[in-house]
Amino acid sequence: MVIDVHGHLTAPDSLYVYKANILSHRGSHGRGKVEISDDEMIAFLNEPTFNTGKSHLELLKEVGTDVQLLSPRPYQMMHAEKPAKVSQWFIEECNNLVAQQCRLFPNVFKGICGLPQSPDASPKNCIPELERCVKGFGFVGCLLNPDPSEATNYDVPGLGDEYWYPLYEKLVELDVPGYIHGAGCRSIRHSYSTHFINEETIAVVALASSRVFKDFPKLKIVCSHGGGAVPYHAGRFQAPSLRR
């Protein structure tokens, strides 16, 4: 069985209209909601998408994927947006749509949730949404963005830091993996695409040189994009001159 662990949500336009709206009124029109009927969603997943001439479901079949783990599109999550509730609402809506697609196609999709991370809040604030998705929807993991600041500063502690322990503890308790995946990038120097790779490099090195897996022997972590640059530079990171 072929399982694609790295699939992202393909969503109807109304998700992005919702996003544009909450970014404009910044909460003053209230939280709102994205509503797509099951019929609309089924139709949507069978329509051509992303200028490929094929639908999401057809593309899966074409490449031989049996099951796809589906998560919100990371570069859309805007973890550094203020007020944080704007980002949180959007991520919740993304997770709702992932849940809807999983419910409609239970043999094809399994959910991975986005978390309402924020550079100004402890990862503790992500636990309610994580529980809602795993316990409520049956999701099988969550995205873990090592840099919720979206490249606006260098101050968020690395993944080896105790800052992240409340989240690790909950992942162990729920017995689901954290899926490391960079997200938005607001730097003028690069784009989300290189930021993904760089953050995943930092994340793997930070974990590998930390006590995290000693402190949480049952923690499961998966890293996207081939572990950033780490496998390519493995020799370098193992050189004695860099060992502490």
Add this chain to the structure above:
Amino acid sequence: MVIDVHGHLTAPDSLYVYKANILSHRGSHGRGKVEISDDEMIAFLNEPTFNTGKSHLELLKEVGTDVQLLSPRPYQMMHAEKPAKVSQWFIEECNNLVAQQCRLFPNVFKGICGLPQSPDASPKNCIPELERCVKGFGFVGCLLNPDPSEATNYDVPGLGDEYWYPLYEKLVELDVPGYIHGAGCRSIRHSYSTHFINEETIAVVALASSRVFKDFPKLKIVCSHGGGAVPYHAGRFQAPSLRR
């Protein structure tokens, strides 16, 4: 003839999908473009909108409007977004859609353009877009947002300041009015809705206590929302104790 000077663009979803995308990739996928065929646009303007059960064109008829001046939706313009090009691209696309609607319904709509204002740039940078819209599309004025910082600081000079003179000069040269209208608000204390009123109050008092109309006797300025709080407090602002 009834002319509504204060109409905003009703746009298909693809404008907002475009906005959500450029805010996510922040320019790294390139500028892109919103494309709506004339047929789609004509159909769209005849479909029910904003949960009213009626189309934009029907609503105009119902209230007896003959001609409507159409401008981008101010609270969507995101003048304080960084990089500034993201806001600029979006505003250009809004102006393009306004131009398309004006071209399709020349007896109904006249265009008022949004400007790519930014708290970090002189209003001089708005002149190319202003000229593109007035000379190229036949627009009859532009929006003037007194606070492009979107309530993130108190440092943008008031409309009475020479900071704004390059724009005033161009408005006089093109012989079109500037239409004062507040825009986005990122403060936690209030919403764009009160920010509109407050900024318009500041704007009118700033202009009235300045040399602007002495220096530009042919400048035409229109203020939305009844001049903010000024007419209601006219006596206060005329009291001797407040005169310099």
Add this chain to the structure above:
Amino acid sequence: MVIDVHGHLTAPDSLYVYKANILSHRGSHGRGKVEISDDEMIAFLNEPTFNTGKSHLELLKEVGTDVQLLSPRPYQMMHAEKPAKVSQWFIEECNNLVAQQCRLFPNVFKGICGLPQSPDASPKNCIPELERCVKGFGFVGCLLNPDPSEATNYDVPGLGDEYWYPLYEKLVELDVPGYIHGAGCRSIRHSYSTHFINEETIAVVALASSRVFKDFPKLKIVCSHGGGAVPYHAGRFQAPSLRR
């Protein structure tokens, strides 16, 4: 009986000499004190004031005021000054002079105290001065400045926020109203005079869209300057499109 709820302290020069001094030594000469004998104060209130050719007491008679609620001059309170004790000392002295005038003319004046608000401190820190004035001097209310930052930032929570609850609780306990009145303005864009109006607009909307009066059904709030822009724009704020 005509009661003027919006009177401010007319004070002898020595109050302002005191203010200029503490602003210069910033506390290093100690707190000091403004001392005006009762005879001096009575004489002062009967001397012409503010270039009107008439005394404060004569002006009251002339316009038919029977009782005047007397508070510190808001634009003098300097809530954003640092160190905060400089502002606190000045406000205490203002309250002392208000108390002295109330004691000397008990049928004419009732006291409204200023509070040592600060953008860096919880409103909790105002409770001792509020109690000193209400319990000690018999004052009948306090000024409530919605923006102690004096327009230096947009971060102070709106009056609908729980940030203000300790003060509301004490107002209910003491059974005196809070009197909303803007204060100093350090923005380059406008002056205290428009800032008053704008802040009062924000304050009324913030309270009206909050749970404050549900949580404190006995809280009494009065707003100066006709409620900012709110009555003039009442229709706007009641429009369905702005309702949450």
Add this chain to the structure above:
Amino acid sequence: MVIDVHGHLTAPDSLYVYKANILSHRGSHGRGKVEISDDEMIAFLNEPTFNTGKSHLELLKEVGTDVQLLSPRPYQMMHAEKPAKVSQWFIEECNNLVAQQCRLFPNVFKGICGLPQSPDASPKNCIPELERCVKGFGFVGCLLNPDPSEATNYDVPGLGDEYWYPLYEKLVELDVPGYIHGAGCRSIRHSYSTHFINEETIAVVALASSRVFKDFPKLKIVCSHGGGAVPYHAGRFQAPSLRR
């Protein structure tokens, strides 16, 4: 003949009422003016002052001073206040009063002006006021505050830096000395009184280790408060280990 080079202005209350007012309205009531008639000023200088039981003129006689150089009170100058015009207006008014006292008592007083220094402006901006006082009033020097930031940062270049050259050039041209004297202090760590000494220490060391007197061989500099700590620590500053 005994000349006291270090006298500061003793001024009537109205100067400080003026200061308190412009600090409160921050310019929005206009510049205003302190007006004291010659008769009032003569009377004032003959009245007891500063709780000494003696007048300014009597105190001069008592200690045997024949001529006193009179300058604004440094700790009142508020060079770091914003907007800078508030500080500038106050200093101009101080200089006007110094000029009035010099005109009324030409054998007793000679003027030393304060300058509208600002941490955000080049010392160049002080030249018009310096010329007004020296050419217009016959003043014989100016105060030189080495730290116009009033201890809010450590960024103003030392007196040995070319930053100060426009002012030195003008002092040479007008052939009047600069009188080094610290001014206001907004630090929480100390008061203007120790700040004076510390800044004068920095100033003397900065000048002594610079090219200033090579570049301006005719520049005259006087330092108040015995040169800060320099004479006491002269040996230290001459030690080879500290020489470059």
Add this chain to the structure above:
Amino acid sequence: MVIDVHGHLTAPDSLYVYKANILSHRGSHGRGKVEISDDEMIAFLNEPTFNTGKSHLELLKEVGTDVQLLSPRPYQMMHAEKPAKVSQWFIEECNNLVAQQCRLFPNVFKGICGLPQSPDASPKNCIPELERCVKGFGFVGCLLNPDPSEATNYDVPGLGDEYWYPLYEKLVELDVPGYIHGAGCRSIRHSYSTHFINEETIAVVALASSRVFKDFPKLKIVCSHGGGAVPYHAGRFQAPSLRR
């Protein structure tokens, strides 16, 4: 017996190589250690030093010093460096070398430790190192730097503030004095050399005008460099006009 209370560590090059290294890798190579054998250290202290042609021990003899209190070189301590552990490690190494020299020459040297002060941490964080040195090595006091910010801001509370009480309490408990000595200076306006004097002036005035010796009657404080400017300006600081 002549006791020099103000001696600083003369150390072999490897201390500074260590410092340059931890400043470059900023902790990523681990803490490391400076290792100098007793034989090397004895040889080093008998070699000519500081371009004097004489050794540290010879210089002591030459000037007639019997016992020298030895502390880390203050201007090397880099209290404001980030991450703070870099400064802490270096100071611990300095203290170790002081301890080694005291152990090797117990009749000549007594130790005074540097403390891992930081502008971002309470002085509480210095207690473990103070105890390690006094209890473990028999040191007889510690350096006290009044400005761990190294002249990068004016926000560290003065020595009269309760901020310092945890340290004072421990000094009393251990019955050793605190030795006031300025340290590094990152201002562009002056150098560590004037900063020493200025900070010591601030420190003495702050203590003298505080409750510290009332609250800690057994606290022993020694001040280097002749008390900054205080003895020279003693009259000034005792003048009634400066008394609170």
Add this chain to the structure above:
Amino acid sequence: MVIDVHGHLTAPDSLYVYKANILSHRGSHGRGKVEISDDEMIAFLNEPTFNTGKSHLELLKEVGTDVQLLSPRPYQMMHAEKPAKVSQWFIEECNNLVAQQCRLFPNVFKGICGLPQSPDASPKNCIPELERCVKGFGFVGCLLNPDPSEATNYDVPGLGDEYWYPLYEKLVELDVPGYIHGAGCRSIRHSYSTHFINEETIAVVALASSRVFKDFPKLKIVCSHGGGAVPYHAGRFQAPSLRR
């Protein structure tokens, strides 16, 4: 012939003592100088180094290197240090030692200079040092650090930006390559070692998606560490979805 293009300076302790000193006095003891006689330097290069038991020259032989390009150790360069002259002096001394080793072993070493880059200065300020090394010493290239901020912000423009053009122009004129190599890292999230890789990834992508090689067809750029992550992720960066 085997040429190692990526060798860094092995230097005697006195270079690091020099570095520790200028970081401590921050320029107030003057610039100073590292002086190592030719005999000392020859001896040093033949002594065991870096705990390998072998000398720099022996190590070259052992691995079969004929010629080594020698540059300053990048993680020591401290481009973000303030004042910038401290970093500049150190880099000049490093370049001097590289020049000395090249002069002493002309068949073995060729020089690559470090540049006095700074996050607060245009790369233009590096031209004099580049010319001194290439024209004066015969160096064959220079290090190019894409992030002189040392991971303290994300604001330095990427290598594709015109910000770098003055340097590119000079490299073309002198006909020497720029050697991309990350340098110091002050972030708490990672170390210089991952920062190297990440910055090189950003640099290669920035150049590849820019007009630099169109505008400077003769510019030669070499990238260290295998091009960061780029070769490993080449497919990703060539994917259509990422093309503009």
